[in-house]
Amino acid sequence: MKKAREFYFLFDLVNKITLPEQDLLINKPKADKQMGLFATDDIPKNAILYVLRPMNCLKAATTYTIQYDDNLHIPDESLKVAKYTNHGCDPNVNFFFVETDEKEIQVTASGKRYLVYCVAKKDIVKDEEIRFDYLTTEYDMKEKFNCSCGSPLCKKEIQGFKYLSNELKLNHRDLIAPHLKKYLIGIPDPRPKFFYFQDLLNKIPYEDSKLISVKQNSFKQNGVFANFDIPDGVLLFHMDPIKCWDKPDLYTVQYDDKLHISHPQLHLAKYTNHSCDPNIDFKYILTDKKEIDQTADGKRYVVYAMTRRVIPKDTEVTFDYTTTEFDMDAKFPCKCGSKLCRKDIQGFKHLNKEEQMKIKYRIAPHLKKHL
Ligand SMILES: [Zn+2]
């Protein structure tokens, strides 16, 4: 029997794992005879497709290079499988620049070195073409071209970030490479700053955001609501599991088999209601902080609330209790109204195998052994 494929996520990088070479992708000619990059398997959202290790960058761009800094372009040799990644205006992957100390990696003008991670922005199905938005890396391309990506968001003529209107530049704000950020300075931006997981990797000091607040929902219960339109992948608040409780109650969040995050550490999780199709997940991110409770297998995690799709302003923020709770004291009838609603909620243990597999990339570490 074919062994199930393993995927690696941006979240795994805090473990400092070395990603194995994977055969997730293949280059082949498309219907129009142009080369393209295609998925050889279904790939879940947030999975890493490949890592670029920029070395010996070129001073000038070619047709295939990816821009790394103002005057540095990643050459073919470093691109490997990525060489034939075509452009898309509504792409299924994005590049994340994550700082590294590795001395052989090309240094930028600001003295930094980056590994460039290609990450799935959405679930990708087998044989789907992999596309990224060239405007997130290229400032001024040698030649413009007419895009035929077919997306309703298609910008038609692609020539680099430089040629975008201020409005479109701002739309790209959180997805662009570090060397493009300076071109946003001075453009009035009504939106707050959003904090992403990759900011944690780049050691940008984290603070809980003011993006959400507690209000009454339509059932006259407390709920958490978005104060702004919040993009996908944004960290909203965090929990430090310190002095965990050994018994759950209605509000606690399960941290390990016998540990539950206590009320003082829950912050807004206390008011975050359940949905079977939630718009946030709790991400358990390894930490060295000694004050954090250790799990039975000797690990420590900070738990971050992260959006899993765009949350429009005034929408209630919800998470799926079955992604953290194994076996709840009492079941409750869900009224989330989602097409995916499971009606009775009593924890991960009470889901059937198919339902458990559907959420396997989103569950807390202590639930993984039950798969
Ligand atoms: Zn397009």
Ligand SMILES: [Zn+2]
């Ligand atoms: Zn439901």
